Amino acid sequence: MLSKKQAKAFFLGGTILFSMIFLGLSFESVTISMPEKTNADQITDAVVRGKVIWESNNCMGCHTILGEGAYYAPELTRVYSRKGESYIKTVLMAEQPWAPRGRKMVAYNLSEEDANDVVAFFQWIDGMDLNGFPPEPDPSLK
Ligand code: HEC
Known part of the structure; x- marks a missing residue:
């Protein structure tokens, strides 16, 4: 079982990692995928x-x-x-x-x-x- 400290680190680490992935994918969607898929040009x-x-x-x-x-x-x-x-x-x-x-x-x-x-x-x-x-x-x- 995780200790309290380990659980806290697991929670924070997970939250930060997945927030970064979420922000990275959102940035990619708005700046690269969307203009390409919608033929913005x-x-x-x-x-x-x-x-x-x-x-x-x-x-x-x-x-x-x-x-x-x-x-x-x-x-x-x-x-x-x-x-x-x-x-x-x-x-x-x-x-x-x-x-x-x-x-x-x-x-x-x-x-x-x-x-x-x-x-x-x-x-x-x-x-x-x-x-x-x-x-x-x-x-x-x-
Ligand atoms: C009051 C409702 C209404 C409004 C507002 C309206 N339409 Fe329509 N439109 C219809 C209906 C109902 C049909 C289908 C008629 C049929 O095929 O019997 C249709 C058909 C069409 C079609 C042919 C689609 C197909 O698959 O057969 C086009 C294109 C179209 N409308 C474009 C427009 C555009 C552009 C506007 C705005 C400038 C507009 N309509 C506003 C009701 C509306």
Whole structure:
């Protein structure tokens, strides 16, 4: 059995060692992994404008992206590779609410320029390495 002194040293040593490992890994995530996995160098002006449109129109009031948002409308993290540029532009530039599956998307009637910016934003999100997120739907539930 450990003496009181040994237990104290074990506790302190363990706490310090694992705190150092935690801080080291956090530092690595923020300065190296995250910019690499999110392709931070590919954030163009169009991507930034697309994100502003995304936020100022409260798209997350209905959609999720990167797992965040509401569950009324489709998840959009991989929409760029799932649906392609022209489908996305058609949805965003539609004058009537887009609703082939029943629920209505807002008819934003965006200009071609704004739609291109939103597409650039989706393309940037699509290129992120998300460790397999979002997962494929369970085939037994299809
Ligand atoms: C009021 C809720 C609502 C809001 C707000 C909303 N959407 Fe949608 N959106 C929908 C619904 C519902 C659909 C699915 C329509 C269908 O396929 O029947 C959809 C479909 C889409 C699609 C096609 C996705 C797919 O997988 O078929 C894209 C892209 C999209 N929305 C982008 C946006 C963007 C960008 C914004 C913000 C500018 C936005 N949406 C705001 C409800 C919303």
